[in-house]
Structure formats: C-alpha cells, structure tokens
Amino acid sequence: MFEVIGERINTSRKKVQAAVEEKNAEYIIDDVKKQQEAGANFIDVNAGARIGHEKEDMEWLLNTIGPITSMPLCLDSPDPAILEMAYEMVEQAPMINSISLEKDRFDTMMPFLKGKDCKIIALCMDDKGMPVSSDDIIERAQKLINELEAVGMKQDDIYIDPLVQPISTDSTKGIMVLDAVRQIKKQNPQVHITGGLSNISYGLPERKIINRTFLTLMMDAGMDSAIIDPLDSKIMAAIKTTDMLLGSDNFCMEYLKGVRSNMIKS
Amino acid sequence: MTDFNKIQETLVNLDAEGVIQLVNDAVKEGTPASDILNKGLIAGMDIVGEKMENEDMFIPEVLMAAQTMSQGVEILKPLLGEDDTSAKGSVIIGTVKGDLHDIGKNLVAMMMESAGLTVHNLGVDIAPEEFVKQIKEKNANLLCMSALLTTTMPMMKQTIDAVVESGLRDQIKIMVGGAPVTQGFADDIGADAMAPDAGSAAKKAKAIAG
CATH class of the missing domain: 1.10.1240.10 (Methionine synthase domain)
Known part of the structure; x- marks a missing residue:
C-alpha cells in the first residue's frame, strides 16, 4: 500500500506560520483532521521557517497535534536536538525527516538514530550536491542503506528519497530517477522509496498534470510513498488508481470505495 | 541596413x-x-x-x-573587441555556505551572461570569506547570492556582514534570491535587491550594476 506523508503542517506555509504565531490550535487541528480524512498515513511537521523559534514552534505543534490524532508523525528538522525533544513527545514511533550523506548532517544524525524506534527518510544528497546520474543515485542510496542497517535499522524502516530534479532544465531527469528507483528496489526489495514530486515540474506551466503523471511512472518503478498535499484530490485519485492498475487493490475495492465516496473522479 | x-x-x-x-x-x-x-x-x-x-x-x-x-x-x-558589450557590470554569483542547490542560481547566471554582464559563477556552498575574496579579485560591482533552504538563509546575512567588515560594501550592490527568500527578508538583511526569477534577476542586475 502506498504511504502518503502529508506535507501541510510546515511553517513555511503562510497560514501555518500565522497559526503558530497566534497559537491558533483550531486551525492546525482542522488541517490535520482534513489530511487524515483525505488518506494521509503520516503527518509531516516542520517548524523551521521562523528562524530562532524552531524549538518552541515544534513543541507547540506537537502538543497541539498529539492529542487529536492516532496517526504517526513525520518529524521534519535538520537539528538533532529538536528531533530528540520531538521524539520524546510523540506517542507512536515517528518517521524522521531526514538524513543525508552531507557530512555535517550525517555525522550528527547517525548518533541520534542509533537505538531509536523510528522510520527514516534518507536523501541521496552528499557534499558534492545533487546526484548527476542514475548510478550516482543508486550508489548514494546503497551507501545510506548500508550505514543505516549497520546501526540496527530495518530495511522496512528506511525511506530513500532519490531527489527528483526539474525536467525543464534537462529532459533526461525523469528517466534518470526512474531507472535508479527500479535498481534500488531490485537490490533492496524491503526498502521504501519516497520524496517530493513537485520538483519535476519546476519551471513549467500546468505543473499538477506533470506531477501526477510522473507519480504514476514512479509508482511503476517502485516508489511506494510520497511527501505530498493529501488535500490535492486529483493526486490522491491518481495514487489509488495506480495502486489498482499495479495489482495491489484486490477486486478493485479501494478504487470503487474511492469513487463512491467522491474522492475519485475522471 | x-x-x-x-x-x-x-x-x-x-x-x-x-x-x-x-x-x-x-x-x-x-x-x-x-x-x-x-x-x-x-x-x-x-x-x-x-x-x-x-x-x-x-x-x-x-x-x-x-x-x-x-x-x-x-x-x-x-x-568583437574587449569592450563591445553595452553592459559593464561584473557579477559574482554563488549559493551560500551549507547550501548545495544550483539549478536556479545557474539559470540566473545564464540570463545575466545573456544580458551582456560579465558573470563569475562560483558554484555552491560558498563561504562568506570566499565571496569577499572573489569580489576583490574580480573587482565585481554586483554580488548575487542564492539560498534554497530556510536553514541556510541566515548565511546570506553573514555574508553581507563579512562584506561590510571587509570595507567593500560601498563599492558593491547585493542581490539575493531563492525559493524561500522574500523582499522583506532581503530588506532585513540589508540587501539592495531581491529577484524572484531569472528573468527579473537579469533585468535588475543591469539596472543596478550594468
């Protein structure tokens, strides 16, 4: 089953930032409930946008969200001290967003992860920057998987983000990621593939049709999770429909349920 | 004709x-x-x-x-002779320290070059002291900085502070950009300009440094 990480609780979104500043719990609770109803499996919580206030903002968001949802949260911060606090605050084993091969990030995140009960998003980024080829992505992913397994993480808890890049600046960027994902899944069938999709359409008009179509291709290649806006009903419909077409929806039950509840429309 | x-x-x-x-x-x-x-x-x-x-x-x-x-x-x-483009600006451009994003920054550099400016593209992860050094070496009159992360945006301020400390602030204009960068942020850190896309970046660069 495809896992949706709802991206909306992020203080870089104006309305969320305003809600955090005004301590408007109602707005946050309402948003989380909507994401849950729309089919999110995790709620990403990012409090990084108000520089200097990340700790208090994260604390307030978690205190606000914690009591009203049984869904696991995705704790989104580059700062292990904040993640440590957040980890102690959540009821369920969270997802952590994220580690990468950038030396500073890697060296501070590895001790944090050791012995923790959590899932981890691992970005195929290193100190040289974004990956430049399929092989580059595959190599970085394998390194991350090996290192994470070495500190006791299960493959099933590892979510590789291959880093989708804009097709507008290089028409081979779609194929590059698709090929890499196929290979990573072949070598590590238990590992998950996740990430944002909207980078693919950067610099082009009518972005959502590009994002949706790319998602379908990525799911065929082995992507089984994504960081998206669950309130975008068209992308959620594309996910359910693709799940069915790829054989993971017995008797098309989920698809039909989606149609009857008006979530899926042609 | x-x-x-x-x-x-x-x-x-x-x-x-x-x-x-x-x-x-x-x-x-x-x-x-x-x-x-x-x-x-x-x-x-x-x-x-x-x-x-x-x-x-x-x-x-x-x-x-x-x-x-x-x-x-x-x-x-x-x-063409040495001095044949109408734009005389010399631009230093780079992504700030700690940030490895370069697609938008490279587009800006390309548009500025196409606008006739002389562009020195330093790449990504550029420390404040390296920006300062390059401004001196290239005798630049426009510094352009990119940051794509809220976590690396403060590095723009640190770079501007380093430029001020080096005594070069009066000879150079500073423009900033990147997805999370707003005009308000640019004003707060003391930049001269903010550009939301590569097209307007080149236009503004010519206006303030061409």
Whole structure:
C-alpha cells in the first residue's frame, strides 16, 4: 500500500506560520483532521521557517497535534536536538525527516538514530550536491542503506528519497530517477522509496498534470510513498488508481470505495 | 541596413537557423559586431527575460534561446573587441555556505551572461570569506547570492556582514534570491535587491550594476 506523508503542517506555509504565531490550535487541528480524512498515513511537521523559534514552534505543534490524532508523525528538522525533544513527545514511533550523506548532517544524525524506534527518510544528497546520474543515485542510496542497517535499522524502516530534479532544465531527469528507483528496489526489495514530486515540474506551466503523471511512472518503478498535499484530490485519485492498475487493490475495492465516496473522479 | 527587430523576434521565436542566418547576413552587410550583439541578440534576450518573468515563456524555451544566442555570439566573437558589450557590470554569483542547490542560481547566471554582464559563477556552498575574496579579485560591482533552504538563509546575512567588515560594501550592490527568500527578508538583511526569477534577476542586475 502506498504511504502518503502529508506535507501541510510546515511553517513555511503562510497560514501555518500565522497559526503558530497566534497559537491558533483550531486551525492546525482542522488541517490535520482534513489530511487524515483525505488518506494521509503520516503527518509531516516542520517548524523551521521562523528562524530562532524552531524549538518552541515544534513543541507547540506537537502538543497541539498529539492529542487529536492516532496517526504517526513525520518529524521534519535538520537539528538533532529538536528531533530528540520531538521524539520524546510523540506517542507512536515517528518517521524522521531526514538524513543525508552531507557530512555535517550525517555525522550528527547517525548518533541520534542509533537505538531509536523510528522510520527514516534518507536523501541521496552528499557534499558534492545533487546526484548527476542514475548510478550516482543508486550508489548514494546503497551507501545510506548500508550505514543505516549497520546501526540496527530495518530495511522496512528506511525511506530513500532519490531527489527528483526539474525536467525543464534537462529532459533526461525523469528517466534518470526512474531507472535508479527500479535498481534500488531490485537490490533492496524491503526498502521504501519516497520524496517530493513537485520538483519535476519546476519551471513549467500546468505543473499538477506533470506531477501526477510522473507519480504514476514512479509508482511503476517502485516508489511506494510520497511527501505530498493529501488535500490535492486529483493526486490522491491518481495514487489509488495506480495502486489498482499495479495489482495491489484486490477486486478493485479501494478504487470503487474511492469513487463512491467522491474522492475519485475522471 | 540590418533589421535588429527581426533578429530579436527570430530569437524570441526560437528559430536558431534563422538567427544564425540573420547574424551572418548582418556581418556581410558590414554592420558592426557590437551592434549585432547589443541591439540584436542581447536586446532579444531581454525580451526573453521579460517573457519569462510574465510566464509567457518557460525555462526550456529560455534555455533554447540562450543556446541560440551563444551560437550567434560564436560567429561574432572574432569580430568583437574587449569592450563591445553595452553592459559593464561584473557579477559574482554563488549559493551560500551549507547550501548545495544550483539549478536556479545557474539559470540566473545564464540570463545575466545573456544580458551582456560579465558573470563569475562560483558554484555552491560558498563561504562568506570566499565571496569577499572573489569580489576583490574580480573587482565585481554586483554580488548575487542564492539560498534554497530556510536553514541556510541566515548565511546570506553573514555574508553581507563579512562584506561590510571587509570595507567593500560601498563599492558593491547585493542581490539575493531563492525559493524561500522574500523582499522583506532581503530588506532585513540589508540587501539592495531581491529577484524572484531569472528573468527579473537579469533585468535588475543591469539596472543596478550594468
């Protein structure tokens, strides 16, 4: 089953930032409930946008969200001290967003992860920057998987983000990621593939049709999770429909349920 | 008599063969290479930049226009003197320390080059002291910084502080950009300008440093 990480609780979104500043719990609770109803499996919580206030903002968001949802949260911060606090605050084993091969990030995140009960998003980024080829992505992913397994993480808890890049600046960027994902899944069938999709359409008009179509291709290649806006009903419909077409929806039950509840429309 | 509008129009229409033909014709007619460059190709790219700003043209088209322009420039190169572009600005551009994003920054650099500015693209993960060193070495009059992460935005402020400390602030204008960067943030950290896209970045660069 495809896992949706709802991206909306992020203080870089104006309305969320305003809600955090005004301590408007109602707005946050309402948003989380909507994401849950729309089919999110995790709620990403990012409090990084108000520089200097990340700790208090994260604390307030978690205190606000914690009591009203049984869904696991995705704790989104580059700062292990904040993640440590957040980890102690959540009821369920969270997802952590994220580690990468950038030396500073890697060296501070590895001790944090050791012995923790959590899932981890691992970005195929290193100190040289974004990956430049399929092989580059595959190599970085394998390194991350090996290192994470070495500190006791299960493959099933590892979510590789291959880093989708804009097709507008290089028409081979779609194929590059698709090929890499196929290979990573072949070598590590238990590992998950996740990430944002909207980078693919950067610099082009009518972005959502590009994002949706790319998602379908990525799911065929082995992507089984994504960081998206669950309130975008068209992308959620594309996910359910693709799940069915790829054989993971017995008797098309989920698809039909989606149609009857008006979530899926042609 | 060379029709510069025709060159501009042909470039904006992404007709590479047409542009090359027109540039060759203009050279044969004896039109000065600097005029073909400034009034034809660079003026054409200015239109492309504006269209990009207004979302009438998109990144792949802008890249194609820039490629076409550089083919035209190749024809003109042997005929051009040192001082033949109308824009005199010397630009230092880079992504700040701790940040490895370069796609948007490279587009900005490309549009500035196409606008006739001399661009020194330092790359990504550039420390404040390296920016300062390069400003001195290249005798630049415009510094452009990019940051794509809320976590690396403060590095723009630190870089500006380093420029102030080095005593170079008076000789250089500073422009910032990147997805999370707002005009308010640019004002707060003491930048001279903020550009939301590559088209407007090139236009602003010419206005404040050209």
